[in-house]
Amino acid sequence: MQSIAIVLFGIVGMLFGWFVYSKFIASKIFQMDDSIITPAHRLKDGVDFVPTNKLVLWGHHFTSVAGAAPIVGPAIAVYWGWVPAVLWVVFGTIFFAGVHDMGALWASSRHQGKSMGALSESVIGKRTRSLFMIVVFLVLLMVNAVFGVVIANSFVSQPTAVLPAWAAIVFALIIGQLLHRNFNIIMLCLFGVVALYLSVYAGSAMPLALPSEMFGLSDKANWIIILFIYAAIASLLPVWVLLQPRDFINGVQLLVGLLLLYGAVFMFMPDITAPAFNTQMALDTPSIIPLLFVTIACGAVSGFHGIVSSGTSSKQLNKDTDARFVGYLGAVGEGCLALITIVAVSGVTLALSPAEWHEVYSHLGAGSVGAFITGGSNLIQAGWGIPKELASTLLAVMVVLFAGTTMDSGVRLQRYIIQEWGDIYDIKWIKNGVVATLLAVACCLLLAFGAGGSSGSGGMIIWPLFGSTNQILASLTLLVLSVMLIKMGKPAKYTLIPMVFVLTMAFFAGLLKLAEYYQQGNWLLVIIDAIVLIVCVLVMLEAWSVIAKYKQVKKQNG
Template sequence: MSAILLMLLGLGGMAAGYLFYSRFIADRIYRFDPDFITPAHEYEDGVDFVPTNKFVLWGHHFTSVAGAAPIVGPAIAVIWGWLPAFLWVVLGTIFFAGVHDSGAIWASVRNRALSVGSLTGQVVGKRARTIFMIVIFLVLLMVNAVFGVVIAGLLIKNPASVVPIWGAIAVALVIGQAIYRFKLNLALVSLLGVVALYTLIYIGPDIPVVLPERVFGLSDGAAWILILFAYAAIASLLPVWVLLQPRDYINGLQLFVGLILLYGAVLIASPEVVAPMINHNVPAGAPPLIPLLFVTIACGAISGFHGLVASGTTSKQLDKEPDARFVGYFGSVGEGALALAAIIAVSAGFATLGEWQGVYSAFGQGGVQAFVDGGATILHNGVGIDTEVSATILTVMAALFAGTTMDTGLRLQRYIFQEFGEIYRIHWLGRPLPATLMAVGCCILLAFGAGGAEGSGGLLIWPLFGTTNQLLAGLTLLVVTVMLVRLKRPMWITLIPLVFLLVMTLAALVIQLNEFYQKRDWFLLGLDVVVLVAAILVTLECASAFKRPARDSVSGES
């Protein structure tokens, strides 16, 4: 079948979800109030609390939550066939992700921009908050440590991408000054920023950057990881308008340009989908489709990390409450469009079924490189862009998303340490610099303590990321549902997704327990038990919270 049909059905469904379903949610369920004074105005400090244009904030939210995950997850999950991945991405975006993201923003904005961990303490109780924050800490640790490895690998494998990836930081710094200090026209600044970024992408192949194989005794990969963490630490301390917002915004724009090119190439070339609709010859050792599909594809359908961003940084920058519909729900649509592009690239970017099977010979194969290779083939065949330039465009797209997620992730981890400092009255930990050093220290300790001199320790606990991340999404929906119940509003739009997600995630955790036991991997087995017990305890706490009267500190009324 032609990939055009997949594209039209997927994008059409997501567009309808935003135009109709998100409006129903905004007006009838969350009841966004244009006159509500958001925390960005109430606590404005020019550093973390900054009222922001909804288009700029959309760019921050979308690119922070996207990362490489909406590429990696779908590009791996097509091993079960393209249809399950396609259905989960499209339906998950419409009925799960948009509801989750806009709901997390609303819940946080209505409660002084508290993070979802602190909000759990307000809505549910202190015991649930403590357990929830442990889960949050694990998710952030996994994201930051692993994305450092992912970006380092992309920089090494594609040296043509180094100049545009790091040059994007300079472009973002200029954009931040142009928008906030000099108050220049947003459309003009956006156009110039995109032109500058794509100029860097064009000249990247002519200026490849390769680190020496050994840097101060470390491998090139380990050196890149340390450089990335040093950068992320600095970025997390800067005011959001200086680097974080404009970097995310320009990345959001370049994604749209990249998607327009990719989808345009699909329309012109009309490639055939060579991957099977349902793969009946799944490689030996691959886990079952249900429930593992729903934790393999997180970003692009629904992801707990989104709730951390929504309540950690986005809620502190929301100018008007109705903007949460555009920022949260449409941000999910943007990510769904990226996940759909990944499915098409790895299903129709190969010449034959045999070539596809050669890549997907074992579970876990594919990923970012399959997306880059397949997408570059489609771009070359469709719009005639040189294959190396096409690969550079897609590599930069993936790496910039991973980088912005790492920026935001480290800032969020800093917030977690600061919240620990406030909760347990460790005053020095409540300050930004010590909290940042603690966050970076934990990531580096995991990366090099568990991974040795290569710094790949984050990959050690990555097998649990999918389940832990989806558990976090379910628990975030639980908090939002408790708020809706106490406000006597319809709660089925959050209850149905959270029940489905918790059932699938708990089932996946149990399956993984058996896998770790069979492999005698006692570390991951023990960590799996911790996550499983935490899930059960927080679920029980939330269930009991449905029956308790609302505390005065929890708001939601207009």
């Protein structure tokens, strides 16, 4: 029965966030206005700048920012106890993630679709832009290199997910063409869902796998190469051809998955096996503060969302007010996924007794995606009577497709960053889309195979830095929004308070990691972590200087 209380608490909170808080922020603070022409119309090019129906854009935005992170983070963080995980997810979604994502989308749209890195120049200064974009590029590099490994691992361990994952791309290409010809969106939605779930059923009966060794590389390494070839091609196609419809299908798939999971909770009403606050943790477990707030990023607040909001989504925004629907409601979708993940990995569907739960969660980092798929499939089976194998394939496909869409958008965003560097430093040859894409993919593969050898797992080497780096990026995005609002004469406390909290937690976590890497003698991570922390301090000092000068001028002018 505790699961019902968790779900109701989360739903009521999310409804308050959407109907009350987001409406207040959008109308009174950001003052969204549909008379303002968005970059999608002003700079329309049919490739990146494309006015898009808000439902389709929500699907793109949500699945691009989600990836596997709102599953992985909560499924790990529940180790400290389900109560702190639930509180951070719910309140983080309402007051942090929603404002952050909607704000980044709104700010970029008001500045010709610029990324937050490029936008920081006009808001704070040139030096800030250069520093900001270093952090952005590092986060994208981490996400792309690691998500390639995550998908490849899923294909190897769950071959039943291979067929539906690639079939979804074919369905997306078909839907993209039909959407472009103004076919009925509801009919296309039904077609996409039916086709996808038929492929899930087919995949569960027909697993596909690469040879264990091919071209001198393992099956996982070959999957990584195939995935980056696909991502390079996908990132160069016009957004309406593949990116939008693929993300739209995945958005609908998520809604179906959420209905199945939440519906199963109300029908089965599972008890919670996990402790509210874990008092039987391993001796080497790090402190919940600040680690909880960087372990659960997507699902509470995440800097990667600001990259997507100001990267691909702002270039497709049809109307200024759509930023609330796409940005805030995208954050709510992530929060809902994170919340049901906590239930799935905390209830009797994963372990029948507290002792059995502690066996699964023997240390921080245990559980993760595997626990979600196990707990979630048992929950669906108990609530709906769907065979466990089919439910497992369905959830595995959901994880793979989310990670895939994030990787699609991530490579495209890396291309944008490289092209923006070409504009900033007047390097004409890297402004070319094909060249910029090849450079982006080359960086990812160099990290994957250069640092990880023939396994292609090099991204995992710097992945431990993702949590603190990603949250530092979130705080920098909130900082840019705060400076914008101060210059506009608007109240900035709604972005400043979340910024101070996230920055404190992320910076503290970064310092703890720096000490840990130093003791381990891991000099690569020491150097990267130190660079990120120094960049953060410098950006904060630049922003403080700008705010102080602005207030001084304002005071002098009366």
